Amino acid sequence: MRTGMRKGPEIWLRGPVTPEPGLPEPAHAHAAARRFSWVGTHGGAGVSTLAAVYGGHDSGRSWPGPGDPPSVLLVARTHATGLDRVAGVVELFRRGQAPPGLDLDAVVLVADAPGRLPRPLAQRVRSLESVIDVYRVPWVTSWRLGEPGHPPRETEALARLTGAAR
Numbered sequence: 001m002r003t004g005m006r007k008g009p010e011i012w013l014r015g016p017v018t019p020e021p022g023l024p025e026p027a028h029a030h031a032a033a034r035r036f037s038w039v040g041t042h043g044g045a046g047v048s049t050l051a052a053v054y055g056g057h058d059s060g061r062s063w064p065g066p067g068d069p070p071s072v073l074l075v076a077r078t079h080a081t082g083l084d085r086v087a088g089v090v091e092l093f094r095r096g097q098a099p100p101g102l103d104l105d106a107v108v109l110v111a112d113a114p115g116r117l118p119r120p121l122a123q124r125v126r127s128l129e130s131v132i133d134v135y136r137v138p139w140v141t142s143w144r145l146g147e148p149g150h151p152p153r154e155t156e157a158l159a160r161l162t163g164a165a166r
Helices: 047-054 082-095 120-129 153-162
Strands: 037-040 071-078 103-110 134-137
Touching: 037 047, 037 082, 047 071, 071 082, 082 103, 082 120, 103 120, 103 153, 120 134, 134 153
Parallel strands: 037 071, 071 103, 103 134
Antiparallel strands: none
16 A cells, blocks of 8 residues: 555445344335425526426526425536536535525536537546536437437436436
């Protein structure tokens, strides 16, 4: 092991744990899917499309209201302005300056164009990923044409998070 590297905790695997017959099931066994509020960090981020495809509350560019789900998914495009804006809002949450009662669950980055990100933008995405969970949504031509359809295969983890997985 190199100097300065920390070793993580040991984890012992013992296989699946099955409940004993006659004991009640844990409370989370029948928990409802968590609901989210999609919050755009700039205009054109894709909040309405994501809410239509994955479910949840479309907050537009506003904070969720009192009756809306307090779990927030911040949305931004992968261009420089979008990454600047989302990083600024993540920092608001980190400093405790977001409205009370809201929980920042993750950042959702929607491709601003087909293809790979240029290296400087990819580095900024990695920087965001070092402080919060980031879900990436690829360019979807049918969405551009106003045909939301089903979540793209590449977004399976986001679909599971939001309960949109079938």
